[in-house]
Amino acid sequence: MLQNSFYDIVHSDQGGYTIRFNASHPIFSGHFPERPIVPGACIVQIAEELAALTYGYPICFTAIRDLKFRQPITPDQEVTIRVRKATESTCEVLCADSKNEQQLIISFKIYTI
Amino acid sequence: MSEHRDILAYLPQRPPFLFIDTIEELSEKNARTRYTISENCPLLSDGILPLAGLMENAAQTCSVIAGNRIAYLGAIKQMEVKRFPRVEETLCTEAVVRQQMLNISLIECTTRVQDETIVTTTLKIATMDNNATK
Numbered sequence: 293m294l295q296n297s298f299y300d301i302v303h304s305d306q307g308g309y310t311i312r313f314n315a316s317h318p319i320f321s322g323h324f325p326e327r328p329i330v331p332g333a334c335i336v337q338i339a340e341e342l343a344a345l346t347y348g349y350p351i352c353f354t355a356i357r358d359l360k361f362r363q364p365i366t367p368d369q370e371v372t373i374r375v376r377k378a379t380e381s382t383c384e385v386l387c388a389d390s391k392n393e394q395q396l397i398i399s400f401k402i403y404t405i
Numbered sequence: 406m407s408e409h410r411d412i413l414a415y416l417p418q419r420p421p422f423l424f425i426d427t428i429e430e431l432s433e434k435n436a437r438t439r440y441t442i443s444e445n446c447p448l449l450s451d452g453i454l455p456l457a458g459l460m461e462n463a464a465q466t467c468s469v470i471a472g473n474r475i476a477y478l479g480a481i482k483q484m485e486v487k488r489f490p491r492v493e494e495t496l497c498t499e500a501v502v503r504q505q506m507l508n509i510s511l512i513e514c515t516t517r518v519q520d521e522t523i524v525t526t527t528l529k530i531a532t533m534d535n536n537a538t539k
Contacts, residue, residue, distance in 0.1 A: 336460060353455065356481055361479055
């Protein structure tokens with residue numbers, strides 16, 4: 293669970309969560325020592341945790357399709373992550389800069405159980 | 406730290422965000438790595454490595470092929486998890502370059518625990534010369 297250690301939710305509305313990273317978290321000392329960047333895999337993990345909040349029950353991501361990383365995220369950047377349920381077993385995740393949600397950073401489709 | 410000795414020359418990641426212990430095989434077109442899931446792994450969830458951790462293991466295995474160039478994970482075309490491994494299990498991940506265009510490589514990854522294939526992933530990695538960023 294990365295919530296409340298690696299990141300905090302600072303705002304939420306209708307399936308969208310704006311989060312702030314904890315720049316002193318040990319993950320940043322390893323990724324990367326002289327140039328901290330939010331690991332893309334952490335955004336996927338955060339999305340899995342936020343999907344559980346959106347759905348109201350635990351969600352397990354089992355497959356991914358069409359994930360695109362468009363630009364790096366720095367620890368001081370606030371991002372908004374939206375999890376949209378598409379079908380019973382699929383959802384779409386969008387991660388954008390919270391100041392400009394048109395500026396998509398990461399997007400992917402997920403299969404869940 | 407000694408268990409990471411082999412890998413530190415090949416990857417910019419450092420503990421606790423290192424998802425490879427050793428490189429078993431390496432060429433211009435493929436790499437095979439081993440990672441025993443540590444209880445200190447920051448992506449562990451109730452003793453299980455979730456999809457995000459398996460993704461990072463695959464991405465770092467692909468990065469090894471880039472050698473001293475900087476590797477960026479650009480996209481994951483598909484990733485399928487058949488079973489989630491537990492702490493202390495050892496992942497053997499093999500990455501094979503399927504296509505290369507300029508600085509973009511399409512790489513297929515297979516992760517096994519012993520003989521059991523538990524994850525397949527197809528990724529796009531972009532590489533940059535290390536000195537270009539300095």
